[in-house]
Amino acid sequence: xxxxxxxxxxxxxxxxxxxxxxxxxxxxxxxxxxxxxxxxxxxxxxxxxxxxxxxxxxxxxxxxxxxxxxxxxxxxxxxxxxxxxxxxxxxxxxxxxxxxxxxxxxxxxxxxxxxxxxxxxxxxxxxxxxxxxxxxxxxxxxxxxxxxxxxxxxxxxxxxxxxxxxxxxxxxxxxxxxxxxxxxxxxxxxxxxxxxxxxxxxxxxxxxxxxxxxxxxxxxxxxxxxxxxxxxxxxxxxxxxxxxxxxxxxxxxxxxxxxxxxxxx
Amino acid sequence: xxxxxxxxxxxxxxxxxxxxxxxxxxxxxxxxxxxxxxxxxxxxxxxxxxxxxxxxxxxxxxxxxxxxxxxxxxxxxxxxxxxxxxxxxxxxxxxxxxxxxxxxxxxxxxxxxxxxxxxxxxxxxxxxxxxxxxxxxxxxxxxxxxxxxxxxxxxxxxxxxxxxxxxxxxxxxxxxxxxxxxxxxxxxxxxxxxxxxxxxxxxxxxxxxxxxxxxxxxxxxxxxxxxxxxxxxxxxxxxxxxxxxxxxxxxxxxxxxxxxxxx
Ligand SMILES: Nc1ncnc2c1ncn2[C@@H]1O[C@H](COP(=O)(O)OP(=O)(O)O)[C@@H](O)[C@H]1O
Ligand SMILES: [Mg+2]
Numbered sequence: 001x002x003x004x005x006x007x008x009x010x011x012x013x014x015x016x017x018x019x020x021x022x023x024x025x026x027x028x029x030x031x032x033x034x035x036x037x038x039x040x041x042x043x044x045x046x047x048x049x050x051x052x053x054x055x056x057x058x059x060x061x062x063x064x065x066x067x068x069x070x071x072x073x074x075x076x077x078x079x080x081x082x083x084x085x086x087x088x089x090x091x092x093x094x095x096x097x098x099x100x101x102x103x104x105x106x107x108x109x110x111x112x113x114x115x116x117x118x119x120x121x122x123x124x125x126x127x128x129x130x131x132x133x134x135x136x137x138x139x140x141x142x143x144x145x146x147x148x149x150x151x152x153x154x155x156x157x158x159x160x161x162x163x164x165x166x167x168x169x170x171x172x173x174x175x176x177x178x179x180x181x182x183x184x185x186x187x188x189x190x191x192x193x194x195x196x197x198x199x200x201x202x203x204x205x206x207x208x209x210x211x212x213x214x215x216x217x218x219x220x221x222x223x224x225x226x227x228x229x230x231x232x233x234x235x236x237x238x239x240x241x242x243x244x245x246x247x248x249x250x251x252x253x254x255x256x257x258x259x260x261x262x263x264x265x
Numbered sequence: 266x267x268x269x270x271x272x273x274x275x276x277x278x279x280x281x282x283x284x285x286x287x288x289x290x291x292x293x294x295x296x297x298x299x300x301x302x303x304x305x306x307x308x309x310x311x312x313x314x315x316x317x318x319x320x321x322x323x324x325x326x327x328x329x330x331x332x333x334x335x336x337x338x339x340x341x342x343x344x345x346x347x348x349x350x351x352x353x354x355x356x357x358x359x360x361x362x363x364x365x366x367x368x369x370x371x372x373x374x375x376x377x378x379x380x381x382x383x384x385x386x387x388x389x390x391x392x393x394x395x396x397x398x399x400x401x402x403x404x405x406x407x408x409x410x411x412x413x414x415x416x417x418x419x420x421x422x423x424x425x426x427x428x429x430x431x432x433x434x435x436x437x438x439x440x441x442x443x444x445x446x447x448x449x450x451x452x453x454x455x456x457x458x459x460x461x462x463x464x465x466x467x468x469x470x471x472x473x474x475x476x477x478x479x480x481x482x483x484x485x486x487x488x489x490x491x492x493x494x495x496x497x498x499x500x501x502x503x504x505x506x507x508x509x510x511x512x513x514x515x516x517x518x519x520x521x522x523x524x525x526x527x528x
Contacts, residue, residue, distance in 0.1 A: 159353065169368060261402065
């Protein structure tokens with residue numbers, strides 16, 4: 001074996017071992033879960049078997065109209081996130097491009113970032129009642145300030161030489177912003193959106209658990225009342241899968257939009 | 266015949282205000298001119314204010330005192346008549362080589378047809394025809410600098426300003442680029458100011474060398490490499506073989522050394 005050990009500092013892992021390792025950890029996880037729940041080590045009411053959870057997931061979709069809840073949740077995330085982007089992209093880019101605008105908004109925006117969005121739930125409920133508005137508002141508040149800051153920071157990182165090159169080529173302010181700064185920062189804006197969309201899912205669950213009768217989170221709270229742990233776990237899995245799907249979609253979008261970044265020598 | 270120089274720098278000083286009310290004089294009382302169609306090299310140790318002078322000519326910095334004239338007109342801010350090539354890569358990564366080179370013409374309203382023709386011409390001039398539809402990330406460092414040079418030239422500036430444009434390149438690519446600049450100067454008659462701290466590069470490229478001393482940056486000497494009496498050389502090895510080259514190189518090295526001892 002030439003003395004080659006399994007763990008070697010910063011020594012790359014072969015693709016085969018990488019696959020084996022990543023599958024292995026999941027097999028181990030399910031093995032522990034199955035053994036623990038079927039051998040009676042844990043209360044089956046609190047920890048159902050994987051099979052029961054998948055059965056529950058199927059039943060939820062096939063017989064209990066769960067897809068409506070899922071669509072409502074997706075709709076909430078997308079609507080609030082689109083709203084947040086409509087504000088954050090122009091404002092963040094403007095702040096990154098114009099120090100004068102940054103000087104106005106940066107102190108305001110960074111202060112809001114320290115206020116945890118869920119702490120607004122009571123007041124949002126009083127302001128907006130029980131419809132869609134308070135949920136959208138919470139999701140919006142949860143991501144908007146981070147999104148603005150991220151986009152502004154990325155915009156500030158656009159290299160000075162690029163801007164000066166544009167100026168010496170005869171660019172005016174409009175061309176400099178829309179012809180150079182914006183396209184230069186766009187790939188990073190999409191990355192920031194990807195990160196913040198993940199955060200949006202977190203706030204969605206909070207909003208639906210605390211103050212909703214529809215959506216994935218509300219279903220989970222209903223299930224809790226009837227001790228349907230399998231349905232709660234099904235909800236968690238569905239949210240996880242949705243988060244993953246949207247993340248992958250954003251990854252694909254990024255590669256589609258910015259093919260020039262990939263063609264490295 | 267006496268003609269006005271294309272660029273005239275007159276008693277220019279630049280003081281940068283630092284925090285806490287302190288300031289630093291980057292360059293002081295700089296005067297020199299650049300005649301049309303010539304290559305002027307700004308040479309000097311690091312910190313002697315070469316970049317500052319070039320950036321003031323480009324209009325990216327404003328001088329504290331003095332005047333800079335291009336075609337007898339006092340310059341005010343950056344403009345397309347003074348094109349700049351930086352040491353750092355400035356390719357617009359989201360545009361193909363062709364679109365990069367067309368960028369300046371496009372924003373200045375040059376018609377599509379002429380734009381395309383001029384881009385093709387200048388891309389050929391810098392030897393990148395095969396890569397006309399490539400994206401910058403597919404190119405090597407030297408090729409990216411060629412794109413930057415073509416992009417600036419295609420915009421038809423009156424003067425081309427270059428700040429250590431080949432500083433980041435490996436030795437072989439560097440002299441290829443130096444020879445390319447001579448080819449361009451000969452082919453297009455472009456007036457250039459090139460900043461460098463490489464003595465050999467300065468002697469090879471320059472019709473006139475402006476040597477700067479540091480802290481604060483002042484002009485120490487203007488040097489005409491008149492041993493190149495037969496005109497510009499196309500090959501670097503011809504330069505090294507020319508009588509008079511070694512002597513000038515030694516002279517400049519002595520100037521550099523004096524600067525080193527000063528601080
Ligand atoms: N934006 C700036 N702010 C403060 N000091 C500067 C600035 N730019 C240059 N300097 C100072 O001016 C002097 C000359 O710098 P520079 O023009 O970059 O020299 P060179 O290009 O010859 O190396 C240096 O001492 C440098 O620190
Ligand atoms: Mg410099």
